[in-house]
Amino acid sequence: MSTTAYHPLTEHEAKQYALLHLNVFPQGAVLHSREIGDGNLNLVFHISHPESGRSIIMKQALPYAKVVGESWPLTLDRARIEYEALKVQEELCPGLVPRLYGYDGRLALTIMEDLSDHVIMRTGLISGGRYPLFAEHISTFLARTLFFTSDLGMNQQEKKLRMGSFVNPELCKITEDLIFDHPYRDADTNNYDPSIRDAVEAIWSDKELHLEIALLREGFLTKSQALLHGDLHTGSIFVTEQSTKVIDPEFAFYGPMGFDIGAVIANLLLNSAAQEGWSTTDEERRSRRELLMQTIQDVWDGFAAKFDSLWETSLIDPMASAPGYKELYMERLLQDTMGYAGCKMIRRVIGLAHVADIDRIEDPSARERARRLALSVGTRLVKGHRKASRFSDFAEAIRG
């Protein structure tokens, strides 16, 4: 591929690049190029060839991040990390991530399948979409990527080398600050609505909660279990009724498995809390929440069953077949999942980055109720996580 020096591409350059360097479009094809990213972290070019109907996505990392008006430098190495994580995920879960067409390290550019026929799951859920195959798909993604990148399912020496190539300090720093630190004190980056100031202050002074957060933070910093996606919220998942595609693994690193599983569940719970605003009747709200709760249970049960089955068929660690070890492993995985789900809910209400599910609710009192609900569910999950031993404990903490 090209070795052009790094610079942000224009729509025209992106089109030229696709013609010159990719084997996707016919020579001399008349292409359309449109930048469709939000411009905060990456440029995203949609390159299409109307004549043949072919199209691709070219994603280029920008050397900075912009969030809520602030801008700070951010390593382009995240494009390499994203590409390498996608490669691992594609190999383990073909069909559950976009197909990869190429990578250009100099330009921090990844070329991949166009998923325009899919919708971002968060947007889909907000509009009341139903994704009957989602739990089946995402539990496969979680079980396979986490098992086969861990010491349970991959050569333990290769795992260490892979860990080295996924050292990702800058993006981990974002998580460490915004999820495991700032929401628990009066930090400048926080971003909460004045209407819930009392609930936010209660969290700042809740020492019992801080101890559990410190433990979960420690797990994020030190538990090198598996190659995580690292940012697996419903904005990183494309869906249709038949298909699920996980995107954007630029936060990938070796961390605790429960962080990825918890991210999925937290975002379903945030949407459930947001039904304060989106459901128009009590009946609709009840039914929507039941569906989301069933999805959460299906995600966990599906994950646990598939992980268990991989353990039976594909375990390579010689000591991991010690009687009782698997059961203990799954119990600690459930606890981590619950704890990290809680962290991810709390930060989406108090911290810098929110979720559209709640923020786009128009009625202020419904929005406030949704926020308070998310905080109280999140707090219960964090506080209860070390006591959980089965999914029903998790479900009970959700219901309160």
Place this chain on the structure above:
Amino acid sequence: MSTTAYHPLTEHEAKQYALLHLNVFPQGAVLHSREIGDGNLNLVFHISHPESGRSIIMKQALPYAKVVGESWPLTLDRARIEYEALKVQEELCPGLVPRLYGYDGRLALTIMEDLSDHVIMRTGLISGGRYPLFAEHISTFLARTLFFTSDLGMNQQEKKLRMGSFVNPELCKITEDLIFDHPYRDADTNNYDPSIRDAVEAIWSDKELHLEIALLREGFLTKSQALLHGDLHTGSIFVTEQSTKVIDPEFAFYGPMGFDIGAVIANLLLNSAAQEGWSTTDEERRSRRELLMQTIQDVWDGFAAKFDSLWETSLIDPMASAPGYKELYMERLLQDTMGYAGCKMIRRVIGLAHVADIDRIEDPSARERARRLALSVGTRLVKGHRKASRFSDFAEAIRG
């Protein structure tokens, strides 16, 4: 320094190298060169200048390992790891590791202080030596190296980069196999005396023990807490009555803190078990064991007090000051220390590499008693480790 292609140096070449490349000896000095290593993993040249009384050690890694007749290839990169670990340790604990005079990556060669006035601690203990400052020194070494390379005491982004440079798959593999796997089944590498076959078989069939070993193995594989020495037995420590120098950190990697602390304690306990053979009277045995037990308590207490004091003065992690977190951290550290101490005792009786403390006992029945004692203490430590909450629990498990 030189960029000569790698080859094992002769005594003559080592001397020439010292003259040409080091700034230690006068120009044209008449040097003596003597290879004093055991030839299993490294060449160790003692280079001296009788006229000035100056001397140095030049340690060169060999591209293979020889243990009990077997030979297998082993990365020269371990010389870099050893050198970089020594640099970190020297900066954190000046005086507790040999001074470094240079490093030549091409030759896998580290040049350092000559410690010929010290004795290897294992040898010293076997001859009944007393090292009244050892606990004070080693607890400082442990507290400072572990605290300041962990997320508690160093920048968390730099820690990740450092973790990447200490990825050490080949040497970790030796530990994973020889400590956390082979001793628990009838593996070819095992090396136990037929006289204790019944006790060895009991360990092979002890499922409760295997579960605890699986958990400790998982910790070794995934718990990236701090930069460990990785092989901190009494053969890696030089002592005099006034001085302690930790050497040979080629197994260094990011792992669980308790593994290093446990290694020190296990080797004191192995010497204590070996008093079956070395002490000539019951009174001598009792008094020697009391001294060793007191040393163990001083190592732990010293470590805990110094670690605690660093926590109070030098903590950089914002969440780690949550009330109750430090106490929980210390409790889990004690548990890990106890578990890893147990693993290290068991493997020195059943596994490939033994300790001279026990193997050099001449009387077969005393040797057998020492081995059985080491196995039973080790087993109690491993089985009890998750239940321990203070040092007295540890001490009780030692006494049985």
